[in-house]
Structure formats: C-alpha cells, structure tokens
Amino acid sequence: DIQMTQSPSSLSASVGDRVTITCRAGQSISSYLNWYQQKSGKAPKLLIYAASGLQSGVPSRFSGSGSGTDFTLTISSLQPEDFATYYCQQSYSTPPTFGQGTKVEIK
Amino acid sequence: QVQLQESGPGLVKPSQTLSLTCTVSGGSIRSGSYYWSWIRQPAGKGLEWIGRIYTGGSTNYNPSLKSRVTISVDTSKNQFSLKLSSVTAADTAIYYCARGPHCSGGSCYPASDSWGQGTLVTVSS
Numbered sequence: 001d002i003q004m005t006q007s008p009s010s011l012s013a014s015v016g017d018r019v020t021i022t023c024r025a026g027q028s029i030s031s032y033l034n035w036y037q038q039k040s041g042k043a044p045k046l047l048i049y050a051a052s053g054l055q056s057g058v059p060s061r062f063s064g065s066g067s068g069t070d071f072t073l074t075i076s077s078l079q080p081e082d083f084a085t086y087y088c089q090q091s092y093s094t095p096p097t098f099g100q101g102t103k104v105e106i107k
Numbered sequence: 108q109v110q111l112q113e114s115g116p117g118l119v120k121p122s123q124t125l126s127l128t129c130t131v132s133g134g135s136i137r138s139g140s141y142y143w144s145w146i147r148q149p150a151g152k153g154l155e156w157i158g159r160i161y162t163g164g165s166t167n168y169n170p171s172l173k174s175r176v177t178i179s180v181d182t183s184k185n186q187f188s189l190k191l192s193s194v195t196a197a198d199t200a201i202y203y204c205a206r207g208p209h210c211s212g213g214s215c216y217p218a219s220d221s222w223g224q225g226t227l228v229t230v231s232s
Contacts, residue, residue, distance in 0.1 A: 001170075034218040036154075043222035044154065049209050050216045087154055091217035095169040098154040 002026050002090050006099035012107040019075040021102045023088035028068045032092035035064055035073045038101075039084045047086075048073065078104070109134040111204050111223035119198075119230050125191040129204030129223055136185045137162055142207050143187045144219060145178060147200040155200075159207070160187055194230045201225040 003026035013019050023033065031051040036044035046055045048064035051071060061076040075082055083106055088099040115127035129143065136143065144159040158168035160178045168176045172191070180187040191198060205219035 032217065034216075043203055043225050044219075045222070046209060046218055046220045049211075049218040049220075053211065053216065055209070055220065056211070089154075089218075094167050095171075096156045096217070098156070100153050 001095060001097050002029060002093055004088055004090055004097050004099040006086075006088055006102050008102060009100065010103040010105060012105045013078050014107045015078055015080055017078045017107075019078050019082075019104060021073045021086055021088075021104075023066075023071045023073070023099050025069045025071075025090055025092075029090045029092035031067045032090055033064070033066065033071045034089045034091060035062075036087045036089065037082075037084045038087065044087060075104075080106075109206060109221050111206065111221055113202060113204050113223045113226040115226060115228070117227055117229060119194055119228060120232050121195055121230055122193055125189070125194050125198060125228055125230070127189045127202055127204075127226065127228070128186050129188070131185045131187075131206075135182075136180060136187065137182050139210075140208075140215070143178075143180065144205045144207060145189045146203045146205060146219075147198075148203070148225075149200045157189065157191075157202075196230050199228065199230045201227050 005024045033051045035048040038044045052064045085101045085103045110132045112130045119125045142159045142161045145157040160166045175192045177190040203225045204223045206221040207219040208215040209218040209220040
C-alpha cells in the first residue's frame with residue numbers, strides 16, 4: 001500500500017488567513033491525488049481531483065498543486081465554513097489510501 | 108444529481124457478518140462506466156477504503172480485508188451491498204458508500220464525487 005502523510009495534523013488559523021496543507025506520498029503517484037473536506041458528522045466532500053482539478057461548485061479559494069510525491073492544498077483566504085478536516089487520497093494504485101487528515105480549527 | 112443512501116443494522120455481534128446496502132437514486136447504477144465503493148471511518152479516526160464494484164461486476168478489495176469482504180450489485184433494485192464476515196470490535200465504524208470516477212470535461216478521474224451520508228455500525232455483544 002502507498003502511505004500518505006499529511007502535515008500538519010492540525011492547525012489553528014483565523015478567517016482571512018492563507019492556509020497550506022501538505023501531503024507526501026510514499027512513492028511517486030504522478031498526479032493521482034485527490035483532496036476531500038469533511039465537516040463534523042458529515043461525509044467527505046471532493047474538493048480537488050487529479051492534484052489540481054477544482055470540483056464543480058467548490059470555491060476558487062481552494063487550489064491544489066504538486067505531482068510525483070509532494071502535493072499541497074491551499075486555501076487562499078480562510079472562511080468560517082472552511083473549518084473542517086481535510087484528507088488527501090492517492091488513486092494511483094489499489095488500494096486507494098488516505099492521509100491521516102488535517103484538522104483546521106479556529107484561532 | 109445522483110444520491111446514495113446506506114442502510115442496514117446498526118449493531119452486529121462479534122463473529123457475525125455485517126451487511127449493508129447502498130441505494131442509488133437519481134440515476135441508474137448500470138449507466139456509464141462507474142464504480143461503486145465502500146469506505147469506513149472509525150470514530151475520531153481516518154478513512155479506510157474497503158473495496159469497489161464496477162458496473163460490469165468486477166471487484167477490487169483492500170488486501171487487509173479481502174478474506175472477509177464481498178461487494179455485490181443488484182441492478183434491479185439500483186443497489187449495491189457490502190458483506191463483512193467475522194467482525195470484531197475493530198470493525199466498529201461509520202460506513203460510507205460512494206461513486207467514482209469523477210468525470211469532467213470528457214475525461215474521468217479516479218476520485219469519489221458522490222457519497223452517502225454514512226451509517227454507524229457497532230460491533231458488540
């Protein structure tokens with residue numbers, strides 16, 4: 001299985017802050033990297049597919065970048081509704097594996 | 108807009124078989140080249156992929172669970188199902204069903220773009 005490691009595990013930020021979450025794969029996964037947002041008590045929601053593709057309906061303040069083993073999710077200006085846990089997922093090989101999550105909390 | 112809804116017993120005894128169903132609405136489970144997945148999440152923990160079934164019936168399972176998992180599809184009911192045998196407390200989790208791949212602009216990408224709300228299954232005597 002390909003191990004996915006996110007950092008940080010949690011962060012505190014204020015509304016309007018620029019937030020960056022990183023995800024590292026245990027081997028090259030090309031651009032087969034997705035980002036999901038999960039709010040408390042809810043199912044995960046696809047934000048970014050194929051490393052940088054913005055899912056329809058997702059605000060443009062979310063962006064993804066990277067390829068190979070290193071990826072980032074950036075929120076350009078954090079909004080109140082963005083406080084959640086974010087997961088990266090590799091879809092390069094089976095089984096698809098997730099990072100451990102990054103919890104974004106209010107500062 | 109496709110919608111998915113999990114259903115099944117919320118309590119399963121140890122050593123028994125966990126059985127869940129995902130009902131798909133807003134589209135046919137047979138349409139397109141989709142796959143239908145199960146993912147679980149223990150309370151307060153991360154996401155674990157269990158397996159998937161393709162429209163044509165082929166399956167992939169997580170090797171860590173493969174000996175205990177069966178995923179099947181019932182096209183007449185627009186449903187797909189999960190069976191997990193010989194459960195233990197470690198199988199207590201919220202179970203989600205989901206659809207992939209995500210298709211956009213004429214291309215498809217291996218990501219799950221539609222999810223059920225999840226159902227909590229507790230393994231306890």
